[in-house]
Amino acid sequence: MNMSELKINTEKVNGKTKRILFQSLDILLSNLEANIEHLDKPKNFKYTQKFIDILYEAICSKRKFFLLASGRSAFILQCFATRLVHLGAEVYIITNLASNPAITENDILIVLSGSGTTQIVVSLLQDVVNTLKPHAIISITSHPESIVGRMGDVTIKLKGRTKTDRDPSKDAILTPEGTMFEMAAFCYLDAIIAELAIKLGRTNEDLLKKHDRST
Numbered sequence: 001m002n003m004s005e006l007k008i009n010t011e012k013v014n015g016k017t018k019r020i021l022f023q024s025l026d027i028l029l030s031n032l033e034a035n036i037e038h039l040d041k042p043k044n045f046k047y048t049q050k051f052i053d054i055l056y057e058a059i060c061s062k063r064k065f066f067l068l069a070s071g072r073s074a075f076i077l078q079c080f081a082t083r084l085v086h087l088g089a090e091v092y093i094i095t096n097l098a099s100n101p102a103i104t105e106n107d108i109l110i111v112l113s114g115s116g117t118t119q120i121v122v123s124l125l126q127d128v129v130n131t132l133k134p135h136a137i138i139s140i141t142s143h144p145e146s147i148v149g150r151m152g153d154v155t156i157k158l159k160g161r162t163k164t165d166r167d168p169s170k171d172a173i174l175t176p177e178g179t180m181f182e183m184a185a186f187c188y189l190d191a192i193i194a195e196l197a198i199k200l201g202r203t204n205e206d207l208l209k210k211h212d213r214s215t
Contacts, residue, residue: 024174031180032187035159039188050154052192054136056199058108059089063135066103066128068094069112070120072178076186077112083193086207087200094124102132109134114162114181116146125151140188142181160184 039048058065065084067077074093081091092100103109109128113121116139128134129151139152142162149155160180161172197207 020174023171027171027175028180028183031160031175031184035184035188038157038159044157047154047156048192051138051156052195052199054108054138054154055084055192055196058135059084059087059196059200062090064101064104064107065089065091066094066100066107066109066134067091067112068109068121068124068128070118072182073112073114073118073185076182076189077110079186080110080189080193083190083207086210087193087196087202088210094128103128103134105132105135107134109137110140111137111148111152112140112185113146113148114142114158114160114178114185116141116143116148118148122147140185156188158184158188 038044057063065081067081069077078093081093084091094100109125111121111125125137125148129137137151137153139148139155140158141149141155142158142160143149144155144157149157158181160183161175161178162181163177197203
């Protein structure tokens, strides 16, 4: 499909003609709105509440946090890690390199995978669980029925196409591969930080004190 075909097929969004840039943003915004509606339902919000409660208790109890993801999702967890550090947490990003302390039964493991089947993530997660069960595993995915989803003590489902989901529509290129899930995860995790900050009685100034002044 060439760019002229893309323009013909996608120039109308919500009845309005928009530039491709704004068409993409509109799709992402619609997906965020769908996630807000989905997450706010009582049957779904109970999992977010468990997630918040686990993180709150973990920060207060000085538990260590281990974050596991791959690809673009890993960058999103890196952003989340930065904010957890600003809240006073001790955080490690899991890789396949033996550069982190060993996970103990007192620690928290957070896994982010849209498909829930990313090979390196599944392999590292299984290695952790087969060695020692952490205090809590939180899985965030679009597919709670996946391996990653089933291994979570708490599993959060976010709406949004992932790289393994096939979209036959010609405007899929506007949010390619896992973009919709990734942007939903980024916003969701930042909102979790806001909830935790208020719950912990922290202000923006408190977080700034933890910020690296060189950046």
